[in-house]
Amino acid sequence: MMLLAEKADLFPQLLAICLKLLGGVGATLGIFFLTLLFALPLGLLVAFGRMSRFKPLSLLVKLYISIVRGTPLMLQLLVVFFGPYYLFHVRTSNEYRFYAVIIGFSLNYAAYFAEIYRAGIQAVPKGQHEACEILGYTRTQKFFKIVFPQMVKNILPAVTNEVITLVKDTSLAFAIAYTEMFTVAKQVAAAQATIMPLFVAGLFYYVFNFVVAFVMESIEKKMNYFR
Amino acid sequence: MKLLEIKNLRKSFDDLEVLKDISLDVSEGQVVSILGPSGSGKSTLLRCMSMLETVDGGSMIYCGKPAVEDGKYRSKGELKEIKSSFSLVFQSFNLFPHYTVMKNICDAPIHVMKRDKKEVTSDGEALLKKMGLADKADYYPYQLSGGQQQRVAIARALNMKPKMLFFDEPTSALDPELTAEILKVLKELAEEKMTMVIVTHEIAFARSISDKVIFMDGGLIVEEGAPADVIDHPSNDRTRAFLKKLEQ
Ligand SMILES: Nc1ncnc2c1ncn2[C@@H]1O[C@H](COP(=O)(O)OP(=O)(O)O)[C@@H](O)[C@H]1O
Ligand SMILES: [Mg+2]
Numbered sequence: 001m002m003l004l005a006e007k008a009d010l011f012p013q014l015l016a017i018c019l020k021l022l023g024g025v026g027a028t029l030g031i032f033f034l035t036l037l038f039a040l041p042l043g044l045l046v047a048f049g050r051m052s053r054f055k056p057l058s059l060l061v062k063l064y065i066s067i068v069r070g071t072p073l074m075l076q077l078l079v080v081f082f083g084p085y086y087l088f089h090v091r092t093s094n095e096y097r098f099y100a101v102i103i104g105f106s107l108n109y110a111a112y113f114a115e116i117y118r119a120g121i122q123a124v125p126k127g128q129h130e131a132c133e134i135l136g137y138t139r140t141q142k143f144f145k146i147v148f149p150q151m152v153k154n155i156l157p158a159v160t161n162e163v164i165t166l167v168k169d170t171s172l173a174f175a176i177a178y179t180e181m182f183t184v185a186k187q188v189a190a191a192q193a194t195i196m197p198l199f200v201a202g203l204f205y206y207v208f209n210f211v212v213a214f215v216m217e218s219i220e221k222k223m224n225y226f227r
Numbered sequence: 228m229k230l231l232e233i234k235n236l237r238k239s240f241d242d243l244e245v246l247k248d249i250s251l252d253v254s255e256g257q258v259v260s261i262l263g264p265s266g267s268g269k270s271t272l273l274r275c276m277s278m279l280e281t282v283d284g285g286s287m288i289y290c291g292k293p294a295v296e297d298g299k300y301r302s303k304g305e306l307k308e309i310k311s312s313f314s315l316v317f318q319s320f321n322l323f324p325h326y327t328v329m330k331n332i333c334d335a336p337i338h339v340m341k342r343d344k345k346e347v348t349s350d351g352e353a354l355l356k357k358m359g360l361a362d363k364a365d366y367y368p369y370q371l372s373g374g375q376q377q378r379v380a381i382a383r384a385l386n387m388k389p390k391m392l393f394f395d396e397p398t399s400a401l402d403p404e405l406t407a408e409i410l411k412v413l414k415e416l417a418e419e420k421m422t423m424v425i426v427t428h429e430i431a432f433a434r435s436i437s438d439k440v441i442f443m444d445g446g447l448i449v450e451e452g453a454p455a456d457v458i459d460h461p462s463n464d465r466t467r468a469f470l471k472k473l474e475q
Contacts, residue, residue, distance in 0.1 A: 127321035130279055134315045135335035149325045226325040227369040
């Protein structure tokens with residue numbers, strides 16, 4: 001395998017690789033943003049279910065969370081993708097591959113976010129709830145006005161970790177042959193017998209996460225207006 | 228007129244009977260101080276009065292309207308109305324950390340009582356001025372001293388226009404100098420004939436401000452009366468022992 005081509009060829013070669021990978025970047029970004037779009041709010045619902053005083057619901061949600069956290073995401077993607085056919089003999093269309101990725105990722109990340117939210121909600125001091133009670137806020141007012149903003153501040157570091165993991169996890173979509181950036185990188189590497197595309201892919205994840213960390217840090221700074 | 232009548236109140240936590248048989252009246256304009264050793268049930272009594280805890284038995288009547296009779300609570304709607312007749316100031320302030328001082332004071336009157344925003348804000352400004360915090364309206368709680376935070380908490384309670392104010396050791400989290408700030412505010416409120424029930428360990432303060440002093444021990448009111456009687460000439464052994472301990 002050739003690590004570096006001759007110097008004169010290096011730049012055009014790199015450019016060609018980048019252009020090829022660019023074809024997969026859209027898919028990677030798509031998985032990333034759509035997963036956040038669905039999993040962040042879904043996680044809140046899951047957290048409510050987990051904290052519900054209605055025992056059957058909270059037990060069911062607890063089971064869901066423990067399954068999601070106790071099995072590999074790759075396996076979950078396979079189940080979401082092949083499940084409809086093997087379990088219910090439903091023929092899925094080709095677009096379903098994409099839906100399966102988003103459904104699998106969203107269900108997985110919602111479970112993790114739910115546990116983060118729960119910890120963040122429970123970290124809001126009891127005195128805050130009592131002050132709300134005395135002032136006569138309704139439960140909804142209490143949640144959105146008082147608990148939620150404090151929860152957001154509490155959970156930002158944990159959410160940052162999760163989002164950084166998500167950037168890297170997007171590559172798992174290969175498990176059901178959904179072509180994202182890393183799949184392309186592997187294909188190019190194999191076809192051209194060079195490891196360069198993998199380096200470029202690695203650099204992409206690194207820069208992506210650098211941006212994520214920067215954005216999350218500035219949100220954390222924004223939330224520093226109170227303590 | 229009686230603003231609060233408590234009759235034969237009982238409250239247990241699991242097997243622990245914390246309030247055994249408490250009866251207590253608070254008349255309009257009265258300042259009632261509750262003294263007693265730690266663990267005697269003072270906070271629990273105040274929390275039952277504030278409806279943060281549910282009583283097991285007895286009655287509570289607010290401004291002539293029964294909220295609990297023989298341990299049975301009235302409907303949510305009736306309680307909601309009754310709850311607006313009092314407010315509670317906590318030992319640990321419990322201000323909302325993400326709201327400015329002004330928002331802490333005005334949010335509930337606007338969004339719970341649905342009062343006019345302009346009016347509430349100008350009331351809030353007046354209250355802050357009265358508390359000596361006129362320049363702190365845009366501060367966040369963490370930027371204030373404990374004494375300032377407690378004054379904001381008092382202003383927050385007052386802006387709900389309650390008929391009665393309950394205080395649970397309002398100065399216990401504060402240094403002595405800051406304690407004096409709060410006691411001064413309470414004194415002013417007493418002079419304005421605000422009806423107050425105050426749990427405190429500040430004996431001299433209780434003597435000077437109160438119309439009635441209650442001494443609690445072991446979930447019971449063991450002595451009750453004018454401050455001069457209860458504090459200077461206690462008839463009960465436990466009151467005597469407690470006051471003696473505080474003097475040392
Ligand atoms: N939520 C609770 N659960 C169980 N026990 C409690 C609870 N709150 C208070 N107690 C107990 O009730 C007793 C009275 O407590 P409290 O009313 O806080 O006393 P005080 O305010 O006079 O110090 C104590 O023995 C305390 O441990
Ligand atoms: Mg107490």
